[in-house]
Amino acid sequence: MTAEIAVLNRQGVALAADSAVTVSGAAGTKVYNSANKLFVLSKVAPVGVMVYGNGQLTGVPWETVIKVYRGRLGARRFPHLADYASDLLGFLDKRNDLFPRQQQEMELLSTFSDYCTNVILTELDTQVAQHLTRSPISRTQVGVITDNTIVSHARAWNKRKYLPERTNSHVRRVMSRWSSEIDAVIRDVFKQLSLTAISRNRLHRLAGLLFAKDRFPEGGLSGLVVAGFGEQEHFPAVVSYGVEGVVLERLKYRLEVQSAIDHHRSAAIIPFAQREMVSLFMEGIDPGLLETMRTALETVITDLPSMIAGGLALSAANKAAVTRQLAAAGKVLPKTLTEALRQDSRVRYVNPIVATVASLPKEELATMAETLVNLTSFKRRLTPERETVGGPIDVAVISKGDGFVWMKRKHYFDPGLNQRFMAQYGR
Numbered sequence: 001m002t003a004e005i006a007v008l009n010r011q012g013v014a015l016a017a018d019s020a021v022t023v024s025g026a027a028g029t030k031v032y033n034s035a036n037k038l039f040v041l042s043k044v045a046p047v048g049v050m051v052y053g054n055g056q057l058t059g060v061p062w063e064t065v066i067k068v069y070r071g072r073l074g075a076r077r078f079p080h081l082a083d084y085a086s087d088l089l090g091f092l093d094k095r096n097d098l099f100p101r102q103q104q105e106m107e108l109l110s111t112f113s114d115y116c117t118n119v120i121l122t123e124l125d126t127q128v129a130q131h132l133t134r135s136p137i138s139r140t141q142v143g144v145i146t147d148n149t150i151v152s153h154a155r156a157w158n159k160r161k162y163l164p165e166r167t168n169s170h171v172r173r174v175m176s177r178w179s180s181e182i183d184a185v186i187r188d189v190f191k192q193l194s195l196t197a198i199s200r201n202r203l204h205r206l207a208g209l210l211f212a213k214d215r216f217p218e219g220g221l222s223g224l225v226v227a228g229f230g231e232q233e234h235f236p237a238v239v240s241y242g243v244e245g246v247v248l249e250r251l252k253y254r255l256e257v258q259s260a261i262d263h264h265r266s267a268a269i270i271p272f273a274q275r276e277m278v279s280l281f282m283e284g285i286d287p288g289l290l291e292t293m294r295t296a297l298e299t300v301i302t303d304l305p306s307m308i309a310g311g312l313a314l315s316a317a318n319k320a321a322v323t324r325q326l327a328a329a330g331k332v333l334p335k336t337l338t339e340a341l342r343q344d345s346r347v348r349y350v351n352p353i354v355a356t357v358a359s360l361p362k363e364e365l366a367t368m369a370e371t372l373v374n375l376t377s378f379k380r381r382l383t384p385e386r387e388t389v390g391g392p393i394d395v396a397v398i399s400k401g402d403g404f405v406w407m408k409r410k411h412y413f414d415p416g417l418n419q420r421f422m423a424q425y426g427r
Contacts, residue, residue, distance in 0.1 A: 002052040003376040003389040004272040007369045012399035013236035016369035019391030033391025046403040047228035052273040054222040058107045058246045080230035081237040093251040107245040112207045116189040154202040160213040171208035182207045211247040228398045235261035266358035277376040284349040301330035366407040
């Protein structure tokens with residue numbers, strides 16, 4: 001994971017990103033504090049890009065992807081910031097020598113295997129374990145539970161809408177091209193389970209739907225944040241996408257955030273990835289604590305009507321009626337409390353901070369962005385959680401007149417010993 005932030009006002013946008021990267025393998029998990037996540041997107045236009053989450057796109061490091069695209073972009077400029085993001089996605093969403101067919105096959109099969117193992121099989125194990133608490137279970141019953149579980153997931157995926165420019169033919173092409181490989185994954189994951197032919201066909205179709213339907217995993221996505229100015233824009237904008245991978249030369253992605261400063265909106269603070277400390281700073285309350293309060297209130301209100309009615313000297317029918325009326329009245333209370341807290345948060349915390357950010361000079365924008373990332377890093381250091389945010393913080397400010405300006409930047413080499421590189425980069 002990581003912590004990144006964009007702080008915008010009418011003068012420009014400050015971007016800050018930590019350097020922690022988590023590497024998982026057979027030997028365990030390690031965290032390194034040397035990753036680059038903030039880049040110049042164009043050598044001639046005031047545009048930058050940050051990445052978070054999965055550090056690779058279909059096996060290719062994001063740093064390589066961005067720098068190859070930057071070379072292809074060259075001196076081209078676009079009227080709007082969103083056009084740069086669209087052009088980058090368009091570059092990835094077509095036949096591309098960055099992603100050979102073998103790598104796309106690995107992307108599909110590993111995603112399918114993870115889904116079968118971590119979602120379907122985990123759910124199946126839970127259901128079997130629950131059944132065993134009541135009575136012994138036969139192989140036939142296990143087979144029925146397996147079929148029903150696969151049917152449930154197949155229906156859930158079929159109900160989702162197709163992504164733009166994806167159709168059932170895309171699904172059939174995936175099933176046809178990698179039929180034997182999908183079969184091998186099914187055998188490896190489900191091993192001793194006896195699957196019916198219908199269930200196997202459903203799993204084959206599910207493999208095809210993974211990169212065709214508008215449904216994304218909770219983890220494993222890459223975040224792509226593009227920020228800066230288009231040629232026709234006088235104020236900065238930010239757009240971000242969640243990106244999963246490339247299969248059959250098509251990129252799976254979705255729009256996450258689109259925000260811009262204009263004559264009506266003077267400032268914005270937009271966190272990405274691990275954002276709980278930024279939310280706490282901005283809103284005065286941890287989002288997790290607010291959710292816990294809402295859930296606890298719902299639990300109390302669920303039990304309270306029957307407790308009140310039980311103490312009244314009423315007939316059973318009247319007690320039931322009172323219980324229903326109290327329950328109906330109580331349903332609105334958690335929502336009312338949450339809205340009241342959020343409204344107070346906006347008035348007392350969010351609005352004053354945003355008003356101050358609107359008048360900050362560019363240097364202070366950079367300081368604020370760096371400090372907010374540091375807050376998340378500092379909390380991780382003082383808690384038992386793995387330090388997935390840390391290391392040097394790269395900071396840049398993008399303005400209309402000065403373009404992309406580094407405020408803080410780490411190098412894996414000494415620039416003084418690499419004058420030839422620095423001169424070549426400048427050219």
